Amino acid sequence: xxxxxxxxxxxxxxxxxxxxxxxxxxxxxxxxxxxxxxxxxxxxxxxxxxxxxxxxxxxxxxxxxxxxxxxxxxxxxxxxxxxxxxxxxxxxxxxxxxxxxxxxxxxxxxxxxxxxxxxxxxxxxx
Numbered sequence: 499x500x501x502x503x504x505x506x507x508x509x510x511x512x513x514x515x516x517x518x519x520x521x522x523x524x525x526x527x528x529x530x531x532x533x534x535x536x537x538x539x540x541x542x543x544x545x546x547x548x549x550x551x552x553x554x555x556x557x558x559x560x561x562x563x564x565x566x567x568x569x570x571x572x573x574x575x576x577x578x579x580x581x582x583x584x585x586x587x588x589x590x591x592x593x594x595x596x597x598x599x600x601x602x603x604x605x606x607x608x609x610x611x612x613x614x615x616x617x618x619x620x621x622x623x624x
Contacts, residue, residue, distance in 0.1 A: 501620035502577045505570035505612045506553025516558040523556050553612045568607045577608050
């Protein structure tokens with residue numbers, strides 16, 4: 499058995515000015531944009547949401563700008579396999595997560611648990 503649920507939404511921005519992109523989304527949504535603590539996360543700005551709300555993030559990318567969702571799972575491989583049985587395809591691994599593609603073409607990621615209430619509120623799968 500493993501657990502998973504919607505983790506949040508990632509606003510992919512093809513831009514040379516991540517600060518301006520984060521500022522726009524911060525002001526548009528009324529949420530503080532937070533800089534990452536680690537230098538390895540320099541392409542990301544988290545938008546401060548309440549603990550019971552989905553995670554929101556602005557990400558600097560090389561591909562076309564879009565919004566994608568993340569599914570958080572306590573067993574990434576089991577969740578990827580479950581989603582494949584539903585018709586999704588593996589695109590490839592990235593660091594600690596997996597990029598997937600839905601049967602209708604949307605890309606999404608399967609990531610480690612992101613929010614503190616994951617264990618209590620995630621869906622349980624056989």
